[in-house]
Amino acid sequence: MTETLSARAILDRLVAFPTVSRDSNLELVDWVEQYLAGFGVSSRRVYDATGKKAALYANVGPEVEGGVVLSGHTDVVPVDGQDWSTDPFTVVEKDGRLYGRGTCDMKGFDALALAMVPYALERRVARPLQIALSYDEEVGCIGAPPMIDDMVQHLPRAASAVIGEPTMLRPVTGHNASVMFRIHVKGYEVHSSKLPQGVSAVHEAGRILNWVNEINDRIQAIEPDPVSALFDPPFTTCHVGMIQGGTAHNITAKDCHLNVGFRCPAGDDPERYASELSAFLDDLHVRLAARHPKAGIDYDRNFGVPGLKPESEGRAEGLIRQLTGDNGTHVVTYGTEAGQFQERGYSAVVCGPGDISQAHQPDEWIAVDQFEKGEALLRRVVDTLV
Numbered sequence: 001m002t003e004t005l006s007a008r009a010i011l012d013r014l015v016a017f018p019t020v021s022r023d024s025n026l027e028l029v030d031w032v033e034q035y036l037a038g039f040g041v042s043s044r045r046v047y048d049a050t051g052k053k054a055a056l057y058a059n060v061g062p063e064v065e066g067g068v069v070l071s072g073h074t075d076v077v078p079v080d081g082q083d084w085s086t087d088p089f090t091v092v093e094k095d096g097r098l099y100g101r102g103t104c105d106m107k108g109f110d111a112l113a114l115a116m117v118p119y120a121l122e123r124r125v126a127r128p129l130q131i132a133l134s135y136d137e138e139v140g141c142i143g144a145p146p147m148i149d150d151m152v153q154h155l156p157r158a159a160s161a162v163i164g165e166p167t168m169l170r171p172v173t174g175h176n177a178s179v180m181f182r183i184h185v186k187g188y189e190v191h192s193s194k195l196p197q198g199v200s201a202v203h204e205a206g207r208i209l210n211w212v213n214e215i216n217d218r219i220q221a222i223e224p225d226p227v228s229a230l231f232d233p234p235f236t237t238c239h240v241g242m243i244q245g246g247t248a249h250n251i252t253a254k255d256c257h258l259n260v261g262f263r264c265p266a267g268d269d270p271e272r273y274a275s276e277l278s279a280f281l282d283d284l285h286v287r288l289a290a291r292h293p294k295a296g297i298d299y300d301r302n303f304g305v306p307g308l309k310p311e312s313e314g315r316a317e318g319l320i321r322q323l324t325g326d327n328g329t330h331v332v333t334y335g336t337e338a339g340q341f342q343e344r345g346y347s348a349v350v351c352g353p354g355d356i357s358q359a360h361q362p363d364e365w366i367a368v369d370q371f372e373k374g375e376a377l378l379r380r381v382v383d384t385l386v
């Protein structure tokens with residue numbers, strides 16, 4: 001039997017693994033697997049294609065339906081170029097705060113979830129506590145879908161999934177969906193005095209910018225649906241954050257690269273815009289290729305995160321509302337893995353300790369008070385399983 005570590009001691013261990021999304025998380029996964037095995041809890045890994053990262057999940061208690069999933073991600077954002085006052089991969093407690101990369105987003109919650117394992121066993125829960133830890137959340141929620149698919153196959157279905165992103169322990173029942181396109185406009189280079197013989201990738205990218213402006217005008221002219229009305233802004237936005245192209249004032253640009261992103265409130269469907277943009281790009285490609293065989297459009301959909309739709313009488317939401325007494329309406333405009341759980345048939349809610357404004361920052365921290373309140377809340381979650 002493993003010695004029972006405090007949540008705080010587990011947090012120290014988790015933060016010490018520098019699991020920046022681009023790097024392997026396997027050392028952390030090894031540690032968690034051994035920690036769980038120490039309590040006689042077996043776990044399953046779901047590897048990524050490279051074999052350098054894995055998600056891990058476990059069922060604590062009887063293998064029956066109706067349990068609760070506590071879900072977190074193991075990866076953290078980089079610290080490169082950030083000015084930290086302390087070592088980001090060592091938890092430092094100061095003035096009622098725990099500093100360290102991931103303390104807030106979201107190894108704090110991961111540590112609390114793992115600290116519930118011996119408690120759930122001690123309480124002899126009648127329905128299981130399930131722990132689910134993903135990878136690559138910070139680079140577009142890539143790791144959770146294969147993990148959840150595997151859980152659906154191998155575990156009895158849980159009644160609720162609590163995704164512990166920082167919400168100050170408020171039940172968040174809706175979040176945005178997002179879709180991102182990475183586009184490469186390929187032109188044909190000639191001296192600009194011969195403009196009609198060339199194809200300017202920059203000029204052609206301008207047509208895509210026009211499309212973006214037009215779709216924003218069109219969307220914003222429509223009355224928002226009741227679910228979208230909960231969000232701010234209450235409509236889908238389409239945004240080009242980056243554009244890069246051309247080499248000189250007198251050469252038709254050979255290349256232009258841009259990203260087009262959609263952010264949709266949970267009442268709207270990102271697919272309709274994604275398919276419309278795809279059709280526009282396919283058509284533009286044909287027109288460019290007709291002008292010169294080297295010209296055209298390459299694009300990929302970089303990632304897409306489904307939104308979390310407020311459920312009517314949702315089990316997960318009900319669980320957290322009952323335990324916190326918070327009956328307010330809370331939606332957020334960032335994406336989480338909650339929409340991916342919901343898409344696979346789980347009732348899902350986002351609720352975790354800490355403030356999202358601390359996430360991704362230099363000197364990231366979580367308040368000791370939030371961490372302790374988070375632990376108390378999760379104990380009550382376990383108590384509902386007895």
Ligand SMILES: [Zn+2]
Binds near residue numbers: 073165
């Ligand atoms: Zn996060």
